[in-house]
Amino acid sequence: VKDYTAYIAAAYILTAVVLGALVLQSLWRARAAGKDDA
Amino acid sequence: LNTAAILSRYANPGRFLALAKWLLPVSSGVAALSLAAGVYAAFFASPPDYQQGETVRIMYIHVPAAWMALFVYSTMAIAALVGLVWKHVLAELYAKAVAPVGAAFTFVCLTTGSLWGRPMWGAWWVWDARLTSVLILFFLYIGYMALVDAFDDEQRGLNAGAGLLLIGAVNIPIIKFSVDWFNTLHQPASIMRLGAPTIDHAMLAPLLLMALGFNALFVSLACLRLRTEITLRKRRSREVPA
Numbered sequence: 001v002k003d004y005t006a007y008i009a010a011a012y013i014l015t016a017v018v019l020g021a022l023v024l025q026s027l028w029r030a031r032a033a034g035k036d037d038a
Numbered sequence: 039l040n041t042a043a044i045l046s047r048y049a050n051p052g053r054f055l056a057l058a059k060w061l062l063p064v065s066s067g068v069a070a071l072s073l074a075a076g077v078y079a080a081f082f083a084s085p086p087d088y089q090q091g092e093t094v095r096i097m098y099i100h101v102p103a104a105w106m107a108l109f110v111y112s113t114m115a116i117a118a119l120v121g122l123v124w125k126h127v128l129a130e131l132y133a134k135a136v137a138p139v140g141a142a143f144t145f146v147c148l149t150t151g152s153l154w155g156r157p158m159w160g161a162w163w164v165w166d167a168r169l170t171s172v173l174i175l176f177f178l179y180i181g182y183m184a185l186v187d188a189f190d191d192e193q194r195g196l197n198a199g200a201g202l203l204l205i206g207a208v209n210i211p212i213i214k215f216s217v218d219w220f221n222t223l224h225q226p227a228s229i230m231r232l233g234a235p236t237i238d239h240a241m242l243a244p245l246l247l248m249a250l251g252f253n254a255l256f257v258s259l260a261c262l263r264l265r266t267e268i269t270l271r272k273r274r275s276r277e278v279p280a
Contacts, residue, residue, distance in 0.1 A: 004093045004157045011096045011150040012077075015103070019255065022142045026262045033269040 049126050051268045058261040065257035073251035079244035087241075094241070096154040102249040103147040105230075106256060107175060108210055110140030114182075115207040118200035128264070130196045131271065133203060134186055135263035139256060141179035148172060159223055167220035171213040178206040192274065 048054050080098035087094035114133040121130035151169070152162045163169065182199050189195035217226040229235045235242060 002157070004091065007153045007157050008092060008095050011099060011153045014149055014153075015099045015146050018142050018146055022139060022259065023255075025138075026259050026266070030262050030266045030269075033266045033273075 045120065045124065045126060045129075048128055049124075051128060054128055055265060055268065058265050062258055062261040062265075065254045065261065069251050069254035069258055072247050072254060076244055076247035076251050079247055084240050084244050090158055093154055093157050096150055097241070098244050098248045100147060100150040100154055101229075101245060102252045103143045103150065104172070105249060106143040106252050107140060107147050107172065108213060109253075110136055110143060110256065111175060111178070111203075112207070112210055114140065115203045115210070118203040122197065122200050122204075127271075128268075130200070131267040132260070132264055133182070133199065134196060135267045136256075136260050137179055137183050137186075139259045139263070141176065141183070143252070143256075144172065144176040144179060148176060161223075164223050166222040166224060167216035168213065168222050168224035171209060171216050174209055175206075175213060178202070178209065182206075192271075 048057075076098065080095050084095075084098075086092045114136060117126075117129040117132045120126045121133070148169075151172075155164070156162050182202050185202055186195040186199040189198065214227075214230075216222060217224050228237045229242070229245070237245070
């Protein structure tokens with residue numbers, strides 16, 4: 001049986017990076033908008 | 039409450055902000071818990087597939103991401119229609135706010151699919167109906183974001199974007215039924231089908247947990263980003279006196 005660990009790890013890491021970046025960008029943008037608005 | 043009553047109730051941004059105040063922490067908590075439980079179940083509480091072996095674990099992110107890609111676009115298209123017909127402020131801003139979220143889920147769907155396809159199909163990519171129609175969906179998200187930002191007048195951008203969303207909505211049933219209409223390498227539906235799911239319960243549980251997590255994450259991001267859009271619009275309306 002071939003070892004496919006690299007493909008599985010890459011899929012999960014990539015998902016975490018993309019969604020994590022989106023969360024951070026959303027928080028950063030909300031913070032910036034809130035600051036400017038105050 | 040009927041649909042029209044709900045629509046008019048949340049046309050008032052103040053009411054949405056009050057809703058988002060408690061919904062955001064609740065959905066964020068649900069997202070964190072269900073994603074943690076889902077990842078645990080995906081790796082430690084579900085068996086390898088009898089044909090695909092361990093690579094089936096990619097399914098637990100690939101399939102929920104695909105569902106979200108379609109779901110987010112569908113909600114954007116409905117919001118575009120509501121925005122165009124009833125000049126519903128929140129509906130107009132909603133599509134703009136969640137477009138990057140939908141694009142991110144579509145990107146995750148495409149890339150995890152590729153990482154699953156290479157070991158199982160022997161190809162990173164094939165130009166079959168399912169993969170190509172999802173790639174078009176990704177371009178629709180990107181195109182919408184570019185189009186909305188291309189106008190100096192925000193309202194004109196939102197209207198043009200809404201038009202694109204409505205035209206692009208024809209792609210949604212094409213994606214869904216592409217695996218039935220065309221001879222594709224991609225497998226047909228196992229869960230969202232008439233009749234019972236064809237997937238084993240041991241694999242269905244982590245899949246549904248991850249789907250719940252992605253949905254809750256989407257609700258959180260939608261609340262957060264829509265709140266930001268409301269703040270930015272308020273500021274712009276102060277800067278430019280009507």
